[in-house]
Amino acid sequence: MLLDILSPARVLFGPGSSYRLGEEARRLGKRALVVTGRRSLTVSGNMQQRIVTPLRQAGLESIFFSQVSAEPTVDIVDQARKLAQEEQCEMVIGVGGGSVLDVAKATAGLFREEAPTRDYHAGREITTPRLPWIAVPTTAGSGSEVTNNAVLINPHSSLKASIRNDAWIADVAIVDPIFSMVMPKKLTAQTGLDALTHAIESYTSRWANPFSDALSEKAVLLIMQNIYTAYQLGRSREAREKMMLGSLMAGITLNQVRVGAVHALSHSIGLKYGLAHGLVCGVLLPYVMEFNYPRVVEKYANLAYQSGIASPSLDEKAAANRLIHYVYRLREKLQIPDKLGTLGLQKTDLPDLVKAALTSTSLEANPRMAKREDLLEILEKNLV
Numbered sequence: 001m002l003l004d005i006l007s008p009a010r011v012l013f014g015p016g017s018s019y020r021l022g023e024e025a026r027r028l029g030k031r032a033l034v035v036t037g038r039r040s041l042t043v044s045g046n047m048q049q050r051i052v053t054p055l056r057q058a059g060l061e062s063i064f065f066s067q068v069s070a071e072p073t074v075d076i077v078d079q080a081r082k083l084a085q086e087e088q089c090e091m092v093i094g095v096g097g098g099s100v101l102d103v104a105k106a107t108a109g110l111f112r113e114e115a116p117t118r119d120y121h122a123g124r125e126i127t128t129p130r131l132p133w134i135a136v137p138t139t140a141g142s143g144s145e146v147t148n149n150a151v152l153i154n155p156h157s158s159l160k161a162s163i164r165n166d167a168w169i170a171d172v173a174i175v176d177p178i179f180s181m182v183m184p185k186k187l188t189a190q191t192g193l194d195a196l197t198h199a200i201e202s203y204t205s206r207w208a209n210p211f212s213d214a215l216s217e218k219a220v221l222l223i224m225q226n227i228y229t230a231y232q233l234g235r236s237r238e239a240r241e242k243m244m245l246g247s248l249m250a251g252i253t254l255n256q257v258r259v260g261a262v263h264a265l266s267h268s269i270g271l272k273y274g275l276a277h278g279l280v281c282g283v284l285l286p287y288v289m290e291f292n293y294p295r296v297v298e299k300y301a302n303l304a305y306q307s308g309i310a311s312p313s314l315d316e317k318a319a320a321n322r323l324i325h326y327v328y329r330l331r332e333k334l335q336i337p338d339k340l341g342t343l344g345l346q347k348t349d350l351p352d353l354v355k356a357a358l359t360s361t362s363l364e365a366n367p368r369m370a371k372r373e374d375l376l377e378i379l380e381k382n383l384v
């Protein structure tokens with residue numbers, strides 16, 4: 001067996017772990033660019049209490065970049081890089097959802113590079129070392145705090161893709177579930193389904209191995225058992241903590257064995273119709289699971305047995321089907337639409353969307369070979 005395991009450098013996990021931000025940041029430098037989203041962190045009071053104050057008390061100078069919105073572009077990264085350079089920052093701290101963390105990651109990663117971000121997005125080689133950076137996720141979804149890639153949109157070429165670099169994994173990930181307790185229901189559902197998709201797709205990845213399986217399987221179970229409680233009872237600390245742990249574990253494993261056809265399709269669809277990544281993943285997940293079913297019966301069945309949705313006496317095929325039906329039902333309970341058609345998917349767009357998906361590296365990890373006709377069929381089922 002040959003394994004190539006890429007692990008996060010350091011992860012601090014648990015309620016209250018963000019109070020260690022100051023001491024961790026102090027180890028890495030004195031002047032930080034703090035990348036955040038536009039509003040929610042400030043409105044919740046977490047910005048002052050859990051970010052600004054600990055950094056000030058640790059003697060750090062902070063420069064704030066709060067321009068990141070959902071689905072960030074290469075141009076936003078250029079702005080953040082410019083500010084970091086002008087202010088001579090020594091490190092970057094990203095506090096937010098996957099979009100914010102991806103911008104922080106790319107800002108640190110390209111700090112010493114000269115060319116615009118769009119060039120690296122198009123494949124230009126990165127030759128300089130990054131700035132130190134700390135990831136503080138506020139949602140349980142992307143896993144970006146422990147991954148090596150930043151998903152960005154180039155609005156000029158209409159391409160949504162990752163810049164990927166093994167050296168870009170954060171120096172420290174501070175994963176404090178307290179941040180996620182203020183997430184509204186819709187965001188909880190969408191980010192949670194993204195995390196569930198990471199866990200299931202990595203578990204059934206073509207490159208899955210015993211090391212990744214251990215993490216992916218546990219991640220699936222943690223998310224399955226807590227997503228609905230986190231959605232219904234947002235202040236449930238236990239559910240939020242377990243969702244955050246599941247998302248973190250799925251992030252570590254997807255970094256090693258990648259994801260699959262859901263993710264291959266989701267980037268081009270999200271970009272075309274301006275839809276949130278987690279939403280597209282949530283709608284597509286059971287359709288892709290049905291497609292993959294013949295190749296992963298044993299693994300789906302195992303998840304069904306382990307989670308208790310199928311009794312051990314049920315045969316594997318029936319148990320695997322239970323898992324797919326569970327995901328359909330879960331989606332409904334989380335008020336996620338049944339088809340992408342209700343979100344704008346048009347029949348005339350399908351060939352271009354499939355063409356874009358076929359270039360995605362995520363497709364290589366899908367357990368069942370997905371050809372053009374297969375992806376078309378999955379999307380045709382999504383038309384209203």
Ligand SMILES: [Fe+2]
Pocket residue numbers: 142194197198263277281
């Ligand atoms: Fe994702």
